[in-house]
Amino acid sequence: MPCTAKKYECKRPEFTHEGTPDVDIVLTTQEIGRMIKEAGIDFDALEPESMDLPMGFATGAGMIFGNSGGVSEAVLRYAADKFNIPVPENIVLQEVRGTSGLREATLADGNLKMAVVHGLKNAQELCDKIQSGEAEYDIVEVMACPGGCVGGAGQPIISTQKQRTSRTSSLYHADKTMPMHRAQDNPFIGELYEALLEKPNSHKAHQLLHTAYKHRKRIDDDELTLSSGEGTDRCKIRVCVGTSCYLRGSQDILAKTLQMVEENAWGNYFDIAATFCSEKCDKGPNVAVGDAVIHRAELAQIKDLISKEAERRIK
Ligand code: SF4
Ligand code: FES
Known part of the structure; x- marks a missing residue:
């Protein structure tokens, strides 16, 4: 998976049936890459073979889910007949493609926003716009990560915008090369509905495929102060413990920072706080020491900055 959040998602109680989890373990693309290397597998030398069925069969609609706008485009391809949405021969619905953080489209003669x-x-x-009544839509697609799952926190880290664009284009390209582009044309999906789910939106389909979310932010404040000094000239250390930074080791940095400050009796020089996701997940772990924000922070580097801040105050 491109996603570190799925490690927690698969543990949700509704994804366990009669004591058996639906998904045993979630591996990120980074992890699977490392495992392939560690096992000494020469990927390029492998003989290609077909994926296992039925899970190995996909249409282009599934392929583009990894891009921001991909889910909407797949939905539109599915609902095109019903809503009278013209689908061009090349099946590209340009209205929902693009890179801007918020894109709006009106289709079906103004009936679908x-x-x-x-x-x-x-x-x-x-x-905020929807809640205040400033905007109203029939479909809203939200991807937490920049660009969608192509920029997920479990993916190999992207350092340039060009790399992200190239991932996005490769998914659209793969869609073009697929024999089928609409989810409803996938024979295995048809079979699944006939044999088990009855029809789209059936009670059974809701039970097995739908879920709901509730607010589960661990703490309502933006940050949690863990140690606070009494000196007049204090430096603030902020360590992000959001899911992605946590998985990249921020918890350890936080624990060792607290320990270092305590062992050296520097408590009066520093305020130390745990913070929550600051939307820079792909650059985590994110740590701020005073005004310096350190992306991809490493413990030694943070310790060094803290020592310098302390020395300045001791002098
Ligand atoms: S957009 Fe990000 S958080 Fe959402 S599923 Fe994709 S990788 Fe996970
Ligand atoms: S988890 Fe998103 S910035 Fe740290």
Whole structure:
């Protein structure tokens, strides 16, 4: 999976049936890449073979889910007949493609209004607009990560915008090369509905495929102060413990920072706080020491900065 959040998602109680989890373990693309290397597998030398069925069969609609706008486009391809949405021969629905953080489209002769948003900051702004009545949509697609799952926290780290664009284009390219582009044309999906789910939106389909979310932010404040000094000239250390930074080791940096400050009796020089996602997940772990914000922070580097801040105050 491109996603570190799915490690927690698969543990949700509704994804366990009669004591058996639906998904045993979630591996990110980074992890699977490392495992392939560690096992000494020469990927390029492998003989290609077909994926296992039915899970290995996909249409282009599934392929483009990884891009921001991809889910909307797949939905539109599915609903085109019903809503009288003209689908060009090349099946590209340009209206929902693009890179801007918030995109809006009106289709079906003005009857279908949709918004596509990526990045949680943009999502928050969109929610505010909807809640205040400033905007109204029939379909809203939210991707938490920049660009969608192509920029997920479990993916190999992207250092340039060009790399992200190239991932996005490769998914659209793969869609073009697929024999089928609409989810309803997938024979295995048809079979699944006939044999088990009855029809789209059936009670059974809701039970097995739908879920709901509730507010589960661990703490309502933006940050949690863990240690606070009494000196007049104090330096603030902020360590992000959001899911992505946490998985990249921020908890350890935080624990060792607290320990270092305590062992050296520097408590009066520093305020130390745990903070929550600041939308820079792909650059985590994110740590701020005073005004310096350190992306991809390493413990030694943070310790060094803290020592310098302490020395300045001791002098
Ligand atoms: S957009 Fe990000 S958080 Fe959402 S499913 Fe994709 S990788 Fe996970
Ligand atoms: S988890 Fe998103 S910035 Fe740290």
